[in-house]
Amino acid sequence: MWGVEFQSQEPFVYCMLGVQYQGNEPNKTQATLINALDSIMGSRSDHVEKLVQNGNGHLTGWKTRTWLTYWETKDKFEEWWNDARTVQFWGSLAPDAGVWREVLRVSPCRTQFGTNKETVTGLAHVAPLVPNVENSGYWGCYRDRIQDATEENRLESPLSACPDRNPPQQAGKVRLGRSKMTTFPDNLCFVVEGQDHSLITDQERQLWFAKFDKPVTRWMQDLVQAGPKAGILDARVCYESESGLFRHEDSIPALNYNRKIQLFYFLDMSHMEAIGKANKGHTALRGEFLKAYCPAGPMGGGRGQVLLWVETSVMKTNEMECEYVGCAEGTGFMAYDQHALFRGTYE
Numbered sequence: 001m002w003g004v005e006f007q008s009q010e011p012f013v014y015c016m017l018g019v020q021y022q023g024n025e026p027n028k029t030q031a032t033l034i035n036a037l038d039s040i041m042g043s044r045s046d047h048v049e050k051l052v053q054n055g056n057g058h059l060t061g062w063k064t065r066t067w068l069t070y071w072e073t074k075d076k077f078e079e080w081w082n083d084a085r086t087v088q089f090w091g092s093l094a095p096d097a098g099v100w101r102e103v104l105r106v107s108p109c110r111t112q113f114g115t116n117k118e119t120v121t122g123l124a125h126v127a128p129l130v131p132n133v134e135n136s137g138y139w140g141c142y143r144d145r146i147q148d149a150t151e152e153n154r155l156e157s158p159l160s161a162c163p164d165r166n167p168p169q170q171a172g173k174v175r176l177g178r179s180k181m182t183t184f185p186d187n188l189c190f191v192v193e194g195q196d197h198s199l200i201t202d203q204e205r206q207l208w209f210a211k212f213d214k215p216v217t218r219w220m221q222d223l224v225q226a227g228p229k230a231g232i233l234d235a236r237v238c239y240e241s242e243s244g245l246f247r248h249e250d251s252i253p254a255l256n257y258n259r260k261i262q263l264f265y266f267l268d269m270s271h272m273e274a275i276g277k278a279n280k281g282h283t284a285l286r287g288e289f290l291k292a293y294c295p296a297g298p299m300g301g302g303r304g305q306v307l308l309w310v311e312t313s314v315m316k317t318n319e320m321e322c323e324y325v326g327c328a329e330g331t332g333f334m335a336y337d338q339h340a341l342f343r344g345t346y347e
Contacts, residue, residue, distance in 0.1 A: 002115050003132035003145065004123050006108035012126050013071035013105050014190070014313070015045070015081075016263070018053075018064045020098035020327055026065065033099060034065050040089055044080045045069040047125035049261055051238035054254060062328055066238055068192070068261065072126040074105050095176040096326035102333075103321045104190055106313045110155070112145035115309035116293060122194060122309050137290055139277060142312050143269055155187045155314045157268040162228035163339040165330065173329050180323040181333050181344030184315070188233070189266040192311040197246040198258040199305035205246075207292060207299065208306065215285040217251055220262065222279055224252075231271025234332060236263040265333075269314060 006012075017037060021030040041048060047070040055062035071077035080086060093099055113123040114132060135144045143149045200208065224235045237252060243259035254260050266272040276282055293299045299306075322344075324334050336342040 001132045001136040002118055002124075002129045003135075004113045004127035005130045006127045009108055011074050011105045011107055011319075012123075013074050013077040013103065015067075015069045015071065015077060015104075016102045017067040017069070018100045020062055020064050020100075020331070022062055024063070026063075030065075030098065033093075033097065036089055037067065040083070040085045041067065041069070041080075044076075044083075046072050046076070047122075050240065051261060052241050052254075053236050053238045059328060059330060064236075066236075068238075068263070070123065070126050077103075093325045095178075096174055098174070098326050098328070100324040100327050100332060101322065104313065104315060105319045106190075106315070107148070107319075109147040110149075110315075111311065111313040112142055113309065113311045114142070114145070115307070116304075117307050119307055121196070121307065122192060123311050139273065142310070143273070146269075146312075146314065148314070149269070154270065155268060156270055157185055157187050159185055159267060159341065162231055162233055162267050163336055163342075165228060165335045166338050174326055175324070175329055175334065176326055178323060178325050179327075179334055179337060179344060180321075181337060181342060182318070182321050183341070183343040184317050184320050184333070185267070185341045186317050187268045188315045188320070189269045189272055190313045190315060191262075191264040191266060191272060192309075193262045193264070194260070194307075194309045196243075196259045196307040198243060199307070200246060201303070201305055204299060204304050204306060209247075211288055211292065212285065213247065215281055215288075217249065217255060219279065219282045219285060220252055220255065222281065223262075223264070223275070226275060230275050231267040232275070233265040233267065233336065234263075238263065269312065272312070 019030055019033050019037065021027060026034060049068040051066040051068060053064040053066050115121060118129060120129065135141045149155050220237060224237060226232050237254045238261050239254040239257035240259040243257050245256050246258050247256050249256055291297055293304050295301060322333050324331055327334060333342055337344060
């Protein structure tokens with residue numbers, strides 16, 4: 001296993017951007033917005049994942065072109081965000097644009113990264129890879145990798161349970177104007193889970209479909225459907241459309257692609273751990289994977305080529321900023337903006 005070692009305590013930045021559209025392909029207006037964002041992003045960030053999210057649950061019928069970007073320092077991000085082209089793009093958005101941004105300024109003391117291969121992916125683009133053989137392979141290892149998490153301070157939410165989502169609105173209804181949110185409950189946990197099957201070998205493919213493919217699909221279905229009752233504020237199953245397919249299944253088509261990334265917001269780390277431990281399918285899947293990919297397993301010693309990684313970051317109330325411009329009701333944290341601890345401004 002591998003982790004990362006940050007070179008300073010300077011916060012790094014996740015910036016997620018999205019352009020929503022209905023149907024399989026964006027219309028001319030949305031395509032123009034997508035091309036514009038691609039252009040102003042250029043090569044400015046330290047890493048960018050260009051993804052597609054098919055509508056899940058309350059966003060059925062919608063798709064979102066999503067950029068998951070990594071910035072080594074907040075100064076690098078702010079330089080791009082305050083650049084004239086970026087300012088002009090964001091300021092010119094129409095009230096029904098269908099564009100959103102979520103910016104997380106993350107302390108290295110409250111994040112962790114783990115991957116099964118010595119491959120630069122995700123957070124390894126902003127901090128160098130280092131071997132991690134101690135805090136691995138047991139429940140609670142993610143928490144143990146986070147410097148600020150202690151027995152005395154478990155970084156738990158001030159809320160005992162997730163708030164209910166806002167009352168359901170008319171299907172497909174767009175909230176015109178700008179919803180900007182800057183205040184959130186302490187200790188929300190942002191999770192990035194990624195899988196890449198691009199280099200899977202024939203032997204590994206046989207093992208994957210014999211032991212892992214169906215349980216992985218069921219686990220993702222369980223996570224997406226669990227919702228706020230399980231402490232999941234939002235779940236997004238995304239894929240890189242140009243990475244190619246390694247399977248053809250009807251359930252969760254995003255998982256058919258070689259490279260796919262899931263984005264989750266949990267109420268806190270405790271809720272993330274609880275659902276992982278309580279889900280019998282996930283517990284069995286985790287055990288089988290560790291046996292297959294351990295040094296003595298059939299995929300150990302570098303024989304397995306499937307790339308997996310996970311990132312978990314605990315956020316303080318003033319470290320997040322989200323803005324939704326002409327988005328569908330229920331998008332991101334718009335779904336909770338009637339709750340006292342999810343506050344913002346509306347234009």
